[in-house]
Amino acid sequence: MANILLAARGSHPPPTVGKNWPSTFINRHPKSIQAWFTTVQQVIDKNGIQPEDIYNFDETGFAMGLISAQKVVTRQECYGRRSILQPGNREWVTAIEAICADGYSLPPCVIFKEKVAIASWFDNLPKDWRFEISANGWTTDQIGLRGLEELFIPSTSSRVRGRFRLLILDGHGSHLTPQFDRICSENNIIPLCMPPHSSHLLRPLDVGCFAVLKRTYGRFISDLARTGYNHIDKLDFLADFQRARVEAFRPKTIQNSFLATGLVCSRPSSRSSQFTSKTPRTVVQLQKQASTLKDLLKQRSNSPPSPSKLMLDQIIKGHCISLRNTALLAQENANLRATNEKKRQKRSRSARQIPCEEGWNVEKGLQLLTQVDLPVEAPMVESHTQVELPVQPNQPAPRAQPRCSGCREVGHKINVCRQSIWRLLRESNLWKWLVLQRPELKPEHVAKRLQWALRVRDYTPEKWKKVFWSDESTVERGKGSRREHTFTRPKDQIALRDIQEVSYKGVKQMFWAAFSGSRRHTGLIPLSGDPDSPRGGVN
Known part of the structure; x- marks a missing residue:
């Protein structure tokens, strides 16, 4: 909006604001932020809104194959900026999220850049997830309305503590339509838009959840790139996005996001300082155990450091190195197994297309898939006895017997022809060839051989050995x-x-x-x- 106002002044070329303009704007206008908190508190007091009825509704975008900024350790003799490997897909995906002040997170709405839905999207996902498609992968006014009507309202109606629900929004165009306001008023939802250029300070999703979500998703993509998996498609995005949501939308993270933005008051929390001694499994646990042990030894003996203390330090250091190596190997092994399993599952998934005029959730998509598989009955037919059954296609003609290209006889090929074998033997100067007639293979012998073959068909090479x-x-x-x-x-x-x-x-x-x-x-x-x-x- 600031760039639009600058362009309206008529300067050529139109100037733009800098990257630090939002923070300096807030420093110049502290009263606007204070007015925001005053308005929020007045709305809460006037309508008796409980903390469990305060929600934040917003969308965020992903480039499916881009890795977030990370720190890389290189050799000392390497100068300049090192080249990095990025998975090649930069297709844009939008996710609409909503969270509550008590730590509850609503199911997401994923928007793909597609014209039709793919059947494999609905595999291995929760039933309440929702999918939308658009021309560029961005949200629209219609998608925002459907997300409010078919996702936010049904998911929060059973959790209302008071009469009204407070919905914190930004200034996106899909939130400012008359239809959006009408639906909110009909369902006792009070939408409240925050001041411009302040969402990075006042919006809980931006303060806590979205940063963790993108950082975690980027870490998963980086792990895939290290295992040689260099193309991220929609199925890979859904699998990693589902894992990233588990880490980003934790109840504690959501509650801290609302506390950091000042929308709810802080609550006292009790922490236990007791420590129970147990076998260390990680480096952190080992360091805690070592610190406790050293404190106990220091309390019992006030003497200066002795050889026994140095030996204890060396044992702890060696144990730390072993635990780190074990953790690295275990993580690498788990990543390789997960990559292999993901490739195997993708090869077996369906790529069938489904006409999609509006968004669906996962449960409705699965129902439509089953309806597509059912046979369609002809219209205006009450029963199958009133019409003639369709004519069954003719059976394929039996295949002709093979003909030998050497002796021209029917019933065998040249590779088993006796005359051809004799001719090849004479040409190769192989005269001494004794052939015994094999006994006739009777049906009972064939049945026994077949039973044996069926019994051992599942043997592995290790079992055959x-x-x-x-x-x-x-x-x-x-x-x-x-x-x-x-x-x-x-x-x-x-x-x-x-x-x-x-x-x-x-x-x-x-x-x-x-x-x-x-x-x-x-x-x-x-x-x-x-x-x-x-x-x-x-x-």
């Missing part, structure tokens, strides 16, 4: 036969002179062995004959 595979084999002394199902070139064949002759032949021996995927194995265990077996088995 624990499985032992066993088999037996018969060895006949002096026979020297080649292995079956083996391709051997003529120059690699075993000659008769390489086979050792023995004086006795026809002696057979069966051996059994087992091994696992973890390279554990048994020795060759000889098996003896079983005279009770009808087929001459072994045991």
Whole structure:
């Protein structure tokens, strides 16, 4: 407003106020601030407003991928301004918040820059959150009215202590419309706008909550950037914004914000100074324990520092270093796990679009999603017996049997064609090839194999390593036969002179062995004959 008044003077180019103009304006006009507090106190006394009925209603904006200002520790030899990594999305998002002087925070209203709503926005969020969409991600007069009618009034009607509710506002245009005033008067809400250029001093949301909210959200974005997550979309914003609200809108923080702005009187608080000794889990707890221990030792002994005190200091210092390293590793591990889980959840979320003419809360959005999934019945039809059922589509034609490109026969491909295999063997000079006909695979054998496969389909690689595979084999002394199902070139064949002759032949021996995927194995265990077996088995 100050820049508009300066431009109206006709100067070219029009001058603008400096960054310190609001503070100097307040210093020059202290009576306006005093008049504000006088007006607030008069409204409270005249209408009998309780502290539990004083609310602050305001909006704030976020650039989804920007990190707040932070301090960075670098090496001493690094000069100049260091380059930093910022996630690339700078899309604007507006959040409308409302808080009460007793520490209660209302559900937020999130405004996205979109034309339609996305189904995945409503996942894993409280049912009372509200979403709005606009062309640029900013609030409008209509959005402000819907936020008052459908969010603020329903959320505070059950908490009214007196007759009237006091609503502290700034000078935003969406709060100064006649419709806004009419709705407030119909619901016993007294809107009260603060003086211009003083919201950073008089508005509780600016004094306490919004600063913590943006700082916490920026810290979460910075943690994601450190783990290599460099693009922040709306789903990432909702997840981190929900976590940041938990830290920013604590009851104690909200109460202190109203106390700092002078809207309510301070209340006495009692603090316990008792300290209970317990095992330290953090560096702060360790320092408290160490301070208490040193005080006790100092009370019992007034002697100067001794070697035992120096040893105690070294033990405490080493414990502090260990706790800090453990905390850093645990935080890094938690961040990586959270990033991995977030990526996995995003891949499984729905991207279905929903036509959106006005804002919804999460509960209504989920209801509309279920309605979209239901089948739509044709109009002017009372029952399905009055109309003909739709014709079912024809079943796809069965696929033709494969044809071999080598022998041109139907029923197999060239990679399993016998003639093609023989031709390849002759071209490769592989003549000694013994093939035995495998036994026919009967249906009962197929069923057993299928049952076994279904039973072990959920095995992990670690579990497969624990499985032992066993088999037996018969060895006949002096026979020297080649292995079956083996391709051997003529120059690699075993000659008769390489086979050792023995004086006795026809002696057979069966051996059994087992091994696992973890390279554990048994020795060759000889098996003896079983005279009770009808087929001459072994045991």
